[in-house]
Each structure stands twice: as structure tokens, then as C-alpha cells.
Amino acid sequence: MKKKSLDMYQICIILIFGILAVLTLYPFYNVLILSVSNTVSVANHSIYLFPYTVDFTGYQTILQDHKFLSAFQVSLFVTIIGTAVNMFLSVTGAYVLSKRELIGRKVFLTMILFTMLFNGGLVPTYMIVKQLNLINRIWAMILPTAINTYYLIIMKNYFLQLPAGLMEAAKLDGANEAQILVKIAIPISKPFIATFALFYSVERWNEWYNALLYINVEKFAPLQIYLRDILIGLNSQLSAQAQQMLHSSQKVSTTVVQMATIVITAVPIICVYPFLQRYFVNGIMVGGLKE
Amino acid sequence: MIDKQKLIKAKKRAKNDALLYLLLLPVLAWYILFCYLPIAGGISLSLRNFRFDMGIWNSPFVGLTHFKSMMSDGDFIRAAKNTLIISMGRIFFQMPCAILVAIFLNEIRAEKLRKRFQTIITFPHFISWVVLAGILSNVFGSGGIVNQLLALLGMEAISPITQSDSFRVFIWLSNIWKEVGWDSIIYLAAITSIDPGLYEAAEADGAGRLQRIWHITLPGIKGTVAIMLILAIGQVMTNGSFDQIFNLYSSPVYKVGDTLDTYIFRESFINGGINYGYSAAIGMFKSLIGVVLITISNKIVTALGENGLY
Numbered sequence: 001m002k003k004k005s006l007d008m009y010q011i012c013i014i015l016i017f018g019i020l021a022v023l024t025l026y027p028f029y030n031v032l033i034l035s036v037s038n039t040v041s042v043a044n045h046s047i048y049l050f051p052y053t054v055d056f057t058g059y060q061t062i063l064q065d066h067k068f069l070s071a072f073q074v075s076l077f078v079t080i081i082g083t084a085v086n087m088f089l090s091v092t093g094a095y096v097l098s099k100r101e102l103i104g105r106k107v108f109l110t111m112i113l114f115t116m117l118f119n120g121g122l123v124p125t126y127m128i129v130k131q132l133n134l135i136n137r138i139w140a141m142i143l144p145t146a147i148n149t150y151y152l153i154i155m156k157n158y159f160l161q162l163p164a165g166l167m168e169a170a171k172l173d174g175a176n177e178a179q180i181l182v183k184i185a186i187p188i189s190k191p192f193i194a195t196f197a198l199f200y201s202v203e204r205w206n207e208w209y210n211a212l213l214y215i216n217v218e219k220f221a222p223l224q225i226y227l228r229d230i231l232i233g234l235n236s237q238l239s240a241q242a243q244q245m246l247h248s249s250q251k252v253s254t255t256v257v258q259m260a261t262i263v264i265t266a267v268p269i270i271c272v273y274p275f276l277q278r279y280f281v282n283g284i285m286v287g288g289l290k291e
Numbered sequence: 292m293i294d295k296q297k298l299i300k301a302k303k304r305a306k307n308d309a310l311l312y313l314l315l316l317p318v319l320a321w322y323i324l325f326c327y328l329p330i331a332g333g334i335s336l337s338l339r340n341f342r343f344d345m346g347i348w349n350s351p352f353v354g355l356t357h358f359k360s361m362m363s364d365g366d367f368i369r370a371a372k373n374t375l376i377i378s379m380g381r382i383f384f385q386m387p388c389a390i391l392v393a394i395f396l397n398e399i400r401a402e403k404l405r406k407r408f409q410t411i412i413t414f415p416h417f418i419s420w421v422v423l424a425g426i427l428s429n430v431f432g433s434g435g436i437v438n439q440l441l442a443l444l445g446m447e448a449i450s451p452i453t454q455s456d457s458f459r460v461f462i463w464l465s466n467i468w469k470e471v472g473w474d475s476i477i478y479l480a481a482i483t484s485i486d487p488g489l490y491e492a493a494e495a496d497g498a499g500r501l502q503r504i505w506h507i508t509l510p511g512i513k514g515t516v517a518i519m520l521i522l523a524i525g526q527v528m529t530n531g532s533f534d535q536i537f538n539l540y541s542s543p544v545y546k547v548g549d550t551l552d553t554y555i556f557r558e559s560f561i562n563g564g565i566n567y568g569y570s571a572a573i574g575m576f577k578s579l580i581g582v583v584l585i586t587i588s589n590k591i592v593t594a595l596g597e598n599g600l601y
Contacts, residue, residue, distance in 0.1 A: 277409075
């Protein structure tokens with residue numbers, strides 16, 4: 001009797017989460033099937049579950065757009081170089097701040113934590129970035145977000161709980177702190193560090209805010225800004241191009257082009273997601289803000 | 292002899308520390324350039340009438356004028372009110388949702404299934420609001436899947452994103468959709484650290500499932516909830532909603548959806564209607580409120596016997 005009711009309970013919970021999972025994923029799936037449809041299939045059918053046609057004209061339109069290719073390259077650059085900068089600063093910073101005996105450590109930590117509470121605000125930050133001569137430079141999408149304080153603190157907490165003995169032994173052998181970091185601390189933390197590299201790279205790939213603020217030139221517009229322009233319909237050249245195809249035998253609607261762009265923008269995240277979730281599920285992100 | 296050894300040790304220590312400081316230097320330089328310089332600039336600018344030819348440090352000093360004029364600026368008051376309402380809604384709706392998701396995910400016995408559900412509902416967290424706004428605009432658009440289904444059921448079409456009576460609800464729900472999985476991770480971690488012996492003892496005493504949740508799980512995550520609550524309260528004026536709202540809102544919903552962040556952005560960079568000094572003053576106001584609120588809520592939480600943030 002008890003066993004049976006227990007199963008009912010499990011079934012109910014699993015059912016509810018099943019519905020939640022469908023609600024989470026369906027909008028993405030809907031975009032995917034719309035991205036391979038065309039004007040005719042959109043007009044004639046309501047597309048719920050399966051595409052009526054598989055037509056890649058939307059993707060072709062995007063891939064032929066030189067602005068897309070430029071935006072893709074910018075995003076790739078920002079993601080690779082940006083993540084490298086992120087990781088260099090976060091790993092060295094976290095390592096040094098994990099040294100309990102360092103004089104002034106408390107002061108540095110307080111100074112860093114304070115910035116989570118108090119910031120200069122939009123316009124003053126813009127003015128400083130401008131004074132640093134970063135406007136319309138690709139570095140404006142990398143330097144202002146070079147450190148995520150939250151990640152830095154979690155990484156510091158991680159380094160704090162590494163076995164001290166190993167590092168002390170290396171120190172007695174004459175290794176200096178930089179050598180210990182590179183030869184011991186980083187190698188024994190590889191999966192942890194890789195996780196944060198992934199977190200940072202997702203952030204950099206999703207970068208649009210700094211670009212919105214600091215980049216006014218087309219050649220440095222990242223993919224997210226390109227997508228934004230397409231969604232709002234600012235990209236007149238592309239809609240003209242789509243229109244041209246519309247009159248030709250190939251039928252493509254702006255919606256299809258928009259959906260195809262969304263898919264292309266999201267695909268890299270989907271690719272790294274399996275690696276990401278392996279670690280955050282284990283609760284690695286929960287280092288907390290406290291010492 | 293002993294003194295000599297001490298001296299060598301001290302020398303070694305100094306050398307060691309010098310290298311650590313050197314390693315920390317780029318990090319400190321970054322915090323000074325990209326956090327403290329803007330804070331200093333923000334304080335300076337908020338007390339000045341900005342002039343392009345004089346810059347943030349030398350424009351004419353006007354004292355607290357900007358802060359006073361905020362109090363009679365209808366658009367500012369509206370934006371402050373909206374910010375507060377949207378943040379409060381997040382605390383009241385999104386936090387309990389995340390806690391519920393964590394509790395019931397933890398109840399799933401099949402570990403593989405549990406992890407799979409968690410993986411799925413956490414996924415939207417990693418997608419940018421630019422992409423999500425595109426997806427949601429399509430799904431809830433006039434020809435979108437939601438309205439197709441409503442039409443099929445013979446119901447009236449809806450457009451929650453562009454209508455002012457549904458915009459806030461849409462903002463709350465869509466943020467829950469994006470973040471509930473992610474938010475639940477921290478509570479799930481707290482739940483898994485509860486001593487399983489407590490559950491066994493309660494079961495032996497004949498406590499039902501809901502009783503166990505009520506008397507063991509909830510008290511067990513109280514501390515985590517308190518910390519998250521303090522953090523959320525400290526952020527009611529900023530709450531990181533800029534990305535979401537900026538990508539979803541439009542002029543018909545300004546009156547319910549325009550927040551301080553979007554207001555400052557629009558007036559400073561798109562309309563150019565306000566003085567940069569005034570924008571900076573609003574920014575300072577936001578940060579100050581945040582510090583005050585986080586201090587107060589931390590005091591309350593510690594007074595109630597929980598561990599606070601500091």
C-alpha cells in the first residue's frame with residue numbers, strides 16, 4: 001500500500017518536471033523548425049511539431065551576408081582573446097588572494113567585494129572607457145568585463161581549500177609562487193579551471209552590452225548585435241537581399257531569416273553546454289561569497 | 292645565530308610576498324581603472340553640470356542640485372517605481388519557484404532522470420537575452436505558436452510583450468523560465484548537505500513526505516535562503532534586469548516597464564535629453580540605496596539569529 005502511493009508521488013513529480021522540460025525546450029524547438037521553413041509552408045500550415053519543408057534558404061541568406069561573416073569573426077575573437085584575458089586575471093588574482101598570510105589581503109578582498117555593491121554607473125563608466133581611448137576599439141568588448149568578481153571569489157575559495165602541503169613542499173625545494181601556480185596549483189585544478197573558462201567564454205560569446213555602449217562601427221559589431229539588428233529590422237541590406245530571393249523562385253520570409261540567425265547564434269552554446277553542465281550540477285558554482 | 296636565521300626567513304618571505312604582489316598588480320590595476328575610477332567619476336559627475344569641453348572632473352559644480360531635481364522628475368519616479376515593483380516581483384515569485392524546484396528535484400529518486408531535468412531547465416540561463424527576446428517575440432507574436440493555439444481553441448489573440456497590463460507579468464514569467472533552473476542550484480546544494488539521518492529519524496517517527504519537507508528540508512536551507520534574500524534586496528534598484536527589459540520593451544509599455552537602467556540609457560545615449568551629471572546622480576542614487584538596503588537586511592537577518600553576509 002505504502003509502496004504504491006510512493007510510486008504515485010514519484011510519477012506526479014516526474015510528470016510535472018516533464019511538463020516544465022517541454023515548456024523550457026519547446027520555444028527553442030519552435031525556432032528551429034521555423035528556421036528551415038519557407039514562405040509557402042508558413043502561410044499554408046501551422047507549424048507545431050514537425051517542419052513541413054526543410055528549406056535552408058534562411059541559412060543561405062545569412063551565410064551570404066558579409067556583415068554576418070564579419071560579426072561572426074568579431075565574436076570569435078572576443079570569445080577567444082576575452083576568455084584568455086579573463087582567465088589570466090582571475091586565476092592569478094584568485095591564487096594570490098588565497099594566500100592567507102599575505103599582508104594586506106583583507107584590504108584587497110574588501111576593495112574587490114565592495115565593487116559588487118557599489119558601481120560608478122552607466123555614464124561615468126562610459127566616460128572613463130572613453131578617456132581610456134577604447135571607444136570603437138575591439139578591446140572595449142574585452143577589458144571592461146575582464147574580471148567577473150563573483151567568479152574570482154569562487155576561484156579564490158577553491159584555491160583556499162587545495163592541500164597546502166604540496167605547495168609548501170615545492171616552496172622548500174626552492175620554487176617561487178609563480179612556479180607553484182603554474183606547475184602545481186593549475187595542473188591539479190584543471191577541471192575546475194576549465195569550467196570557469198567555459199563560463200567566461202559563454203559570457204563573451206553572449207557579449208552585446210559593451211558593444212551597444214562602446215562600438216558604433218559596423219566592422220566591430222559582434223554576432224549578438226548583428227542578431228539584434230536583424231530582429232528589429234535595422235539590417236536593411238539583408239531584408240533587401242531576402243526580398244530579392246522572395247521574388248525569385250526561392251521563397252524566404254524575414255521571419256525565417258531571423259530564426260536562422262537565432263539558431264546560428266545559439267549553436268556554439270549548445271555545443272559546449274554538455275561540458276558546462278557536468279560541473280555546475282556537481283555544485284561547483286556554490287563556493288559562496290563568504291570565506 | 293637565531294637572529295640570522297630569522298633574517299634569512301624574513302628576506303625569503305619578503306621576496307615571496309613581492310612576487311605575489313606583482314602577480315596581483317594587473318588585477319588591482321583593473322579594479323582601479325574599471326571600477327574605482329568610474330566610482331570616483333560618478334561621484335564627481337553627480338555633483339556637476341556636465342559640459343563636453345570640461346569633462347567629468349572639471350565641469351561646473353552644482354552640489355546636490357541633480358539629487359533634488361530627481362524628486363520632481365516624473366519619468367525618474369516612474370522608472371524608480373517600476374524598478375522596485377519588478378524587483379519585488381522577482382523576490383516574491385522567482386525565489387519561491389527556485390526553492391520549490393530544488394525541493395522537488397531532490398525528491399526524484401532516479402538520479403539520472405533528476406540530472407537530466409536539471410540540465411534541461413538550466414539551459415536557457417546560458418542563452419543571451421538578445422536571442423531569448425527574439426525567440427519569445429516570435430512565440431508570442433501575432434502569428435506565433437501561442438496565438439495559433441489560442442485561435443485553434445477559439446480564444447482571443449494575446450500580445451503580452453506589447454501590452455502594458457501584461458508586460459510586468461511577462462517579464463517575471465520569462466525570467467523565471469530563463470533562470471529558475473540556475474537559481475535552484477544553490478538551494479539544491481544546500482538540501483544535499485542536510486544530514487540524511489534527520490530524514491530517516493523523521494520517517495521512523497511517522498512523518499509524511501510533506502512534513503519532512505516542512506520540518507527538515509526548509510529549516511535546513513534557511514541559512515542559504517537568508518543570504519540569497521539579502522543579496523536580492525541589495526539589488527532591488529539594479530537587479531540586472533537591463534538586458535531583459537531593454538531587449539523586450541517598446542514605447543507602449545514604458546509606463547510599466549521602464550526601469551532606472553533603461554531610463555538612464557535611453558535618456559543619455561538615445562534621446563540625449565538629460566545632462567550626464569543628472570544620469571550620474573541617478574546612478575549614485577541606485578548604488579547608495581543598494582548599500583543601505585543590504586546593510587539593513589543583513590542587520591535584520593543577523594538579529595533573527597541567522598548568519599548574515601558579513
